[in-house]
Amino acid sequence: MSITFYYAPQSSAGRISVSLAELDVPHEAVRFDLRAGDQKKPDFLALNPNGKVPTVVIDGTPVFESVAIQIALGERYGVQKGLWPAAGTxxxxxxxxxxxxxxxxxxxxxxxxxxxxxxxxxxxxxxxxxxxxxxxxxxxxxxxxxxxxxxxxxxxxxxxxxxxxxxxxxxxxxxxxxxxxxxxxxxxxxxxxxxxxxxxxxxxxxxx
The missing domain is CATH 1.20.1050.10 (Glutathione S-transferase Yfyf (Class Pi); Chain A, domain 2)
Incomplete structure (x- = not known):
């Protein structure tokens, strides 16, 4: 299991940071300077063509849009911890x-x-x-x-x-x-x- 979390302070990435902290899931956090244009660099655009945070990479697969990220985190890590309902319920x-x-x-x-x-x-x-x-x-x-x-x-x-x-x-x-x-x-x-x-x-x- 590996998670890389791309974020910037005072952005909508805060909601994902909260979820990761509550889930207590090990992850690498990569802080971006949006004013410096970190989010527009080619390597990041290959993960998220929108050039926005939050973005996470879960076991090699990029996920963007915070609602999609929350669902992915919930389904993969949240059920066992009681922070997300089981599928099909x-x-x-x-x-x-x-x-x-x-x-x-x-x-x-x-x-x-x-x-x-x-x-x-x-x-x-x-x-x-x-x-x-x-x-x-x-x-x-x-x-x-x-x-x-x-x-x-x-x-x-x-x-x-x-x-x-x-x-x-x-x-x-x-x-x-x-x-x-x-x-x-x-x-x-x-x-x-x-x-x-x-x-x-x-x-x-x-x-x-």
Whole structure:
């Protein structure tokens, strides 16, 4: 078994770093300087033609797009550790649903909002109407997640999985960076606090 993990600090690779830390899987971490163009070098483009991180190489096979990486890690290493449901179970279908929802619907809305409000993006790109619309969409999605967590400690049930780690790694910094007030969402707030206090999560977030 061999895993090489290509990442850059303060990027979407953080969610993969969290999962690798929680799974406690041995791997080689290769840090990229995106400003220097490490991700555009020919050797890396041969692994990921998009020239983006995160990318992992598992036993010689490159995997890119963070949702694909999470699924690959879950299926290969997470079942035995209780961090991913077994293949063919109803729980696996639930995990896949919420993982993809988090990366497509929730993260998509969060980044669209930040693109229209955040200092990370040029002011000339900001659109007040788009920001207002996306903020309403984002609050609706956060309420959906809060409702999902009503009566259950984790998104898929009684156990923490890669789904929780993935969602929390995005929201842990994203809600703060976007200045989103979610104090009234008690289920979400409690869940996020529990995930962010996990030792592996704290270690991975500090490193990325």
């Amino acid at each position: 109803p729980e696996q279908l639930t995990a896949l649903t919420w993982l993809v929802w988090g990366q497509v619907s929730l993260t998509g809305a969060l980044f669209r909002y930040m693109a229209n409000t955040s200092e990370y993006f040029p002011k000339e790109m900001h659109n007040e109407k788009q920001a207002e619309h996306t903020l309403a969409e984002l609050h609706g999605l956060l309420r959906i997640l809060d409702s999902r967590l009503d009566g259950r400690p984790y998104v898929t049930g009684e156990r923490c999985t890669l789904v929780d780690l993935d969602l929390a790694s995005v929201l842990g910094w994203g809600l703060m960076a976007a200045k989103i007030d979610f104090a009234e969402l008690k289920n979400l707030k409690g869940w996020l606090g529990r995930i962010m206090e996990r030792p592996a999560v704290k270690k991975a977030m500090a490193e990325t």
